[in-house]
Amino acid sequence: EPEVTQTPSHQVTQMGQEVILRCVPISNHLYFYWYRQILGQKVEFLVSFYNNEISEKSEIFDDQFSVERPDGSNFTLKIRSTKLEDSAMYFCASREPGLAGDLDTQYFGPGTRLTVL
Amino acid sequence: SQQGEEDPQALSIQEGENATMNCSYKTSINNLQWYRQNSGRGLVHLILIRSNEREKHSGRLRVTLDTSKKSSSLLITASRAADTASYFCATGGGGYQKVTFGIGTKLQVIP
Numbered sequence: 747e748p749e750v751t752q753t754p755s756h757q758v759t760q761m762g763q764e765v766i767l768r769c770v771p772i773s774n775h776l777y778f779y780w781y782r783q784i785l786g787q788k789v790e791f792l793v794s795f796y797n798n799e800i801s802e803k804s805e806i807f808d809d810q811f812s813v814e815r816p817d818g819s820n821f822t823l824k825i826r827s828t829k830l831e832d833s834a835m836y837f838c839a840s841r842e843p844g845l846a847g848d849l850d851t852q853y854f855g856p857g858t859r860l861t862v863l
Numbered sequence: 864s865q866q867g868e869e870d871p872q873a874l875s876i877q878e879g880e881n882a883t884m885n886c887s888y889k890t891s892i893n894n895l896q897w898y899r900q901n902s903g904r905g906l907v908h909l910i911l912i913r914s915n916e917r918e919k920h921s922g923r924l925r926v927t928l929d930t931s932k933k934s935s936s937l938l939i940t941a942s943r944a945a946d947t948a949s950y951f952c953a954t955g956g957g958g959y960q961k962v963t964f965g966i967g968t969k970l971q972v973i974p
Contacts, residue, residue, distance in 0.1 A: 779961065779962075781961075781962075787966075788964050788965070788966050788967075789906065789951070789962075789964040790964075791961035791962065791963065794960075794961060802960075802961060804961070835903075837905065837906060839962070841956065850893065850894050850896075850911065850956040850960075851896065851908055851911050851956065852908070852956050852962050853908060854898075854905055854906040854907075854908070855905055856904060856905035857904070857905045857906075859903070
């Protein structure tokens, strides 16, 4: 069964450094998303991406964040200058195109645990 | 916002028993979804129920939806130790829409 993959599984970085988190969505999916989960807290939406542009972003997704689909398969989240509070699990998700109903399901990757020291 | 709020926040049962988790949300929805997350791992989609459905089954899972009460329940029958995980209800997800998650129910199934 196709699945969303993410690399790396764990990233440790120093405060102020740039990180790029990578995702490979399911191949026929056209909607892409990033979420994050700070330890012990809810999963929070960051950004949605469709047709090579951001569709919606949350207040968390400030100028330090950017997303890109550099080729036909990868979807990346870049944090330009990491802060301690960026430490979290970051999840990528994708959804196939189509009408509502079961096609509303977003499929999540296993996550990248980002630790900012 | 369409936030799901689950209760109980923690549930501990013996293997073989049934586990019931509830979720309430605030606004009208097109569908509601349940996800599972094993400790420190990714989110696994379990089941989606549409707003015009009242009940849906998938294996040992049974989900109900009461749109008049803005609530849903997830029943896991004949629980197994491997069902130990956090369970989240979520709303949204259609089109560009974000999925909004509740805080989750932490289920522990004791062998």
